[in-house]
Amino acid sequence: MIVIEGCAVATVDADGTEFATGYVAVDGDRIVAVGPGRYPGAGERVDGTGCLATPGLVNTHHHLYQWATRGLAQQENLFGWLTELYPVWARLDEEVVAATSAAGLGWLALSGCTTSTDHHYVYPSGVGDIMAAQVAAAGEIGLRFHPCRGSMDLGASAGGLPPDEVVEETEAALAATEEAIDRFHDPSPGAMVRIAVAPCSPFSVTAELMSESAALARRRGVRLHTHLAETAEEEEYCREKFGCTPVEYADRLGWLGGDVWLAHAVHLDAEAVARFGATGTGVAHCPSSNARLGAGVAPVPDLLAAGAPVGLGVDGAASQEGGQLGAELRMALYAARLRGGHEALTARQALSLGTMGGARCLGRAGELGSLEPGKLADVALWRIDDLGHAGIDDPVAALVFGPPATVELLLVGGRPVVERGELRTADTRELARRGVRAHERLVK
16 A cells, blocks of 8 residues: 655546645555545555645657657658658667667656557568567556557558658558557556557558558457648648548548547647537647647647547657657647637646546546546656745646646556656666667667
């Protein structure tokens, strides 16, 4: 039994329950009690004085391999950025993916993330077992992991954006996706690894692969993920190629529904927002990446008002070099207010995006995303009594409006992954060295 006490607590439950001074009690991999004051039972005490306890953050969109290509294509929009980087990514192999996955996941943990997705869609032939390398890295760092088996089958010679050397044959991509489900997907309660089916985007994937992937996912009972409506250029591409918007195209192919969450969703009209709400389609909101590439700002308040699940995503480290999820809470709030005014989003809504919103996107709202008895013991304890946060009386405002807070303790299934701002499951210096080697192999 671990008892975190003496801290402020933001449960992010349906009632928004908070305690100015309270506790979170954990037994094994589950939360057993949350409340005000001191926990009346026995247990190993963790002094949370000066801290805020929240659910662990959930990262709903990432490309971990991009850690090796940070800082490149600095002035490009999405299409130019991809055109410059695809030839570099064509040199990926198992060793590079192992190093970048460990580095990216370790860095996410230090920013309060307990569950992360990853959308990997570049599979050069003969370069080793990329998916196994990712799953092993997540096990090393200790995060809950939802890797999305991505795919591309529409190369440049067929009118797509990626070069032919980084795409797969349609049937081969589908077979490899099903193999990933067979090998790694764990549907049981408390699972550490779950697979999603994730063809890359409308401009890199055929309609056949999109529709067949949806059928595969629903036959196997797993979730669906892809990029959609990220840029104005994508909108133009879809209108020219398909005679409709990206959202209409996705709907036509069976890609809207409660088992789907889509990355970005920046360029949505009112009809698309309503359709997302009506179908329960989720959105991975990536405000820093969208700003870095000049893509725009997703209509998050409108999506929330329509009832669509919205979570936060860091996105790939080559379009969001900061790579931290905690900082996205503030960025999401700022982006919403830039688009919709000072009342567009509150600090508590921003925290909910990073916790319960992400859990809804991944289909795990019954297990993750809030501090409630019976849920998995994925807990972030943030220090908010330091110089950067001192004097902000509202602890949630301190976390969201203030600078990135130090993670005093991060539990994943009750296991300490971060303590006093230090990663306990891996040596960060070694992770950095491996990341540099991966960068040099690809770029230099």
